[in-house]
Amino acid sequence: MTLRQRRFLPNLSLLLAFDAVMRAGSVTGAAQELGLTQSTISRLIQSLEAQLGLALFIRHKKRLIPTEAAGRYFRDISGALEIIQRASTSLIANPDGGTLDLAVLPTFATRWLAPRLPQFLSDHPGISINLTTRFRKFTFDAEPFDAVIYFGADDWPGAEYLKLFDERLTACAAPDFLAAHPVADAADLAGAVLLQLQTRPGAWSDWFAGQNAPRPAGTSGMMMDQFSMMIQAAISGLGVALLPDYLAQIEISEGRLCPILRPAVPGRGAYWLAWPERKAGLKPLEAFRAWLAEQMARDGIHAGHA
Structure with missing residues (x-):
């Protein structure tokens, strides 16, 4: 069995924050959706970038502007989160x-x-x-x-x-x-x-x-x-x-x-x-x-x- 490398498996809270920012288009919208503070969302995004070793957003006047890499990453992560959600709801509905x-x-x-x-x-x-x-x-x-x-x-x-x-x-x-x-x-x-x-x-x-x-x-x-x-x-x-x-x-x-x-x-x-x-x-x-x-x-x- 192949071991999963921790670096490439960010914590779910980091991915949810990233997904929410990308869908909402702002830290404020993501914070409202997840019930967190804006500063918490910003810290989660910074932690994700640190773990991946690259910037996902350009900071401009307190705004986060997604990079091209962030757009590609979002498409994959969004699909993966949907699979996890579907698997969980299916298991709960029919254990x-x-x-x-x-x-x-x-x-x-x-x-x-x-x-x-x-x-x-x-x-x-x-x-x-x-x-x-x-x-x-x-x-x-x-x-x-x-x-x-x-x-x-x-x-x-x-x-x-x-x-x-x-x-x-x-x-x-x-x-x-x-x-x-x-x-x-x-x-x-x-x-x-x-x-x-x-x-x-x-x-x-x-x-x-x-x-x-x-x-x-x-x-x-x-x-x-x-x-x-x-x-x-x-x-x-x-x-x-x-x-x-x-x-x-x-x-x-x-x-x-x-x-x-x-x-x-x-x-x-x-x-x-x-x-x-x-x-x-x-x-x-x-x-x-x-x-x-x-x-x-x-x-x-x-x-x-x-």
Whole structure:
């Protein structure tokens, strides 16, 4: 076992003071956050600099100005503190083990996963799940997650996969909108505002192709970064939403949106569960993978490894 060198492992109080100063942008803000005096924060920063053997801040008129080295150090230290905090909260929440840290897409988590999770937790009482939203890809070496549910292709670096389902698209609009603008064919969408997600720039092209019709002239687009925002915009009559069918069916069943023309048109991409190879045997992850596969089978979808 390699011994850890004390010089390169500063006391946690020094790192917390440094982290607070960097985030707050001042000694005063850091002192307020940590419940310490400004002089104590300054002494902690000086002790950290002495232990590292270099200056992290430039002193100017009682202000601390971070150096470039401090910026690099902060990025790493901030991530390390988050890992420590997550590990501690997970241990406190479930001292017997069995915690799964999962990164998820926000709308998928709230509209598809969350309603199903109580049954999983009931069937697996020794397991707890921590959910954190992520829009963009990350590396499992840099983020403290056991797995991620994401949309796209099976191209997550260094990962193993379980394919959940392909995305299928349904166009929807509010009942009042359709009463004022009836849509009998694709040409009737001329002049309409077509709502779309920033991460699905080709989705409307796929939908019109699925209707065997060109996109009519005069349509305009409105980009949004979350499906939840798009749903509310469509319900308010702002335009026509193009939703994954699993989301569209929720709004349709509640009568808040109505489908337009052919529903469930094949889109591009799929929903995946991915995990780092080194965690493939993690018991909570194994249970969660098996449960997801059961959910897909119940919905008539064959989930498979890639």
